[in-house]
Amino acid sequence: MVIQVLRRVGSKGVSFLESFGASGMFLFQSLVAVPNIRNNFPLLVKQIYAVGVMSLVIIMVSGLFIGMVLALQGYNILTRYGSEQALGQLVSLTLLRELGPVVAALLFAGRAGSALTAEIGLMKSTEQIAGLEMIGVDPLRRVIAPRFWAGIICMPVLAIIFSSVGIWGASLVGVDWLGVYSGSFWANMQDSVQFSDDVLNGVIKSIAFGFVITWIAVFQGYDAVPTSEGIGQATTRTVVYASLAILGLDFILTAVMFGDL
Amino acid sequence: MRIRTLEISVGAFMVAGFAALIFLALKVSGLTLDAAEESYEVTARFENIGGLTVRAKVTMAGVVIGRVSNIYLDKEDFVGVVEMDIYNQFDNLSIDSTASILTAGVLGEKYIGIVVGAEDEYLAEGDEIEDTQSALVLEDLVSKFLFNKTQE
């Protein structure tokens, strides 16, 4: 009994390590394959369009509403202590440090990550990947690398836009609707937000998230069983793994950045 | 022409991201473009710094004139030493100015308030403000109050 359980745990562990190693190798190979900017730049632009521009609407709408909700909730609580002028501080720090990078990353995983997995899985099942190999083109270089870089480039841009739109939404609700004095709203914000700490740390977080999400997404697509069922499962796995990775990584990064570790 | 719109939208996307970053820098974190303002450093020794942190404001008459750059303990005298950067434009603070640790509101952040003195000589790089007033610690206040009460 015990031996059996041990054996099962052991083989699970080994297969986990194996797939982790395989995805690491995969990552390494696709990132080593960067050069030849002249040929690959148009591919990168196309992928930034697919990954970034196509995610822009959902990011902006979500950012707007989250900023507005934060302002409403924050105002309700702060007004109890007569310190509603701290609203700007509350909203901006929450957005810049946590919600901006994290929620944008979760949306990105759902919108762009799943699309990446499905697209690559479909390319695999329709033999386009094998076709590239037979034409003598490294699919890692041609297909994976541009998508990967596009993800890493787009994620911080999206997170910055998310936070900005959120703060703007909060000012709409807080200043224009609830009547917080606009001078103290912005001044309080500027007083408490440090560019190098809060803004840049948020950007660093989102770069890390972009890295992890696209890594998971392209690997799941490349590793998918090339059937419609397999692609469906791979897409689900991308969203689940990416979301868990984002939240776990966020805790670690927050502890390192803001936790005086 | 399809490829054109794609490139233009990607360009617009990157520009929007850059504009948002500038918005965050200028409007939200109040970064001024000439951020690296010239300053000179002075120190002050306090019995108790009571929760003052690095990068706290240094004010005079309520106007920010500098930032706290470093805080450490003097191991011989057992007092807290605060180093602060005063912006160069405020170069006429007399050498007998007073520095005190104040609190914004009842529970707000700690900052340093400087009250100018009467001497003709001015503070310069590396000088020390001799006349200091430590932070008010709530526990001390309460015990002083109770002590006074029992005396009556």
Place this chain on the structure above:
Amino acid sequence: MSDSDSSGIENSDNDGNFIEVRDLTFYRGDRVIYQNVSLDIPRGKITAIMGPSGTGKTTLLRLIGGQLKPDSGTVKVDGKHIPNLTRKELFALRSRMGMLFQSGALFTDVSVYENVAFPLRVHTNLPEDMIRDVVLMKLHAVGLRGARNLMPSELSGGMARRVALARAIALDPDLVMYDEPFAGQDPVAMGVVVQLIRLLNDALGHTSIIVSHDVAEAASIADYIYVLADGEIIGQGAPDEVLHSDAPRLKQFMQGLPDGPVPFHFPARDLRDDLLAGVK
């Protein structure tokens, strides 16, 4: 590998075999796909590899293309042992191979024109107007010059396969591999593909390998046929010989008999016993 560059213009072997497979053994997991298979693909001819579904005919093409490595044995293409090639040499060799995939494998995000132009752009530095000429000629050869601005999703299955064929021959390869070119085609489209394979082979003088289980079509254009089953070669020869062979397994496959050495019934115990056993 020292003579690898000169072997393309080597004349001594020109009438010999383009591909030589010796003692090939290949496992997928624990399953034996090939057990000591040896076969030769003659230069400039059409060779058909036939056999029941699931015998790993496509696997053979992937072994030749270097996408898979054999567990033992040698696979020599134009004198070069595929598994020993470096990645760079392999990719260089692949630029001399064209492959027509079962599904066409067209790149779905670019037009027909760009699909055919793709290998040219990757492997040559031709100026744009020469690429245009070559692409239009190849598309003309498969009769789809007028469809150059369509996207792959707008093509019928037969047209997609013809575009894929144009792409496969874009670089004038020495070897073209066809993976089930007849499967799932209506009779007209099938007739077109059959004719194209023969015409292109004769006009361009490359070596062709057809992997198929469509007996009639493959036999009608092949110069030589190998029949694979259960990991070994069960028959080979010119189409006529193979078609009229009396070897039982070969006969069953070539003539499509429902019962024979490959039994109609999945192994089970006696019907009478089974019925009498009732529900336990």
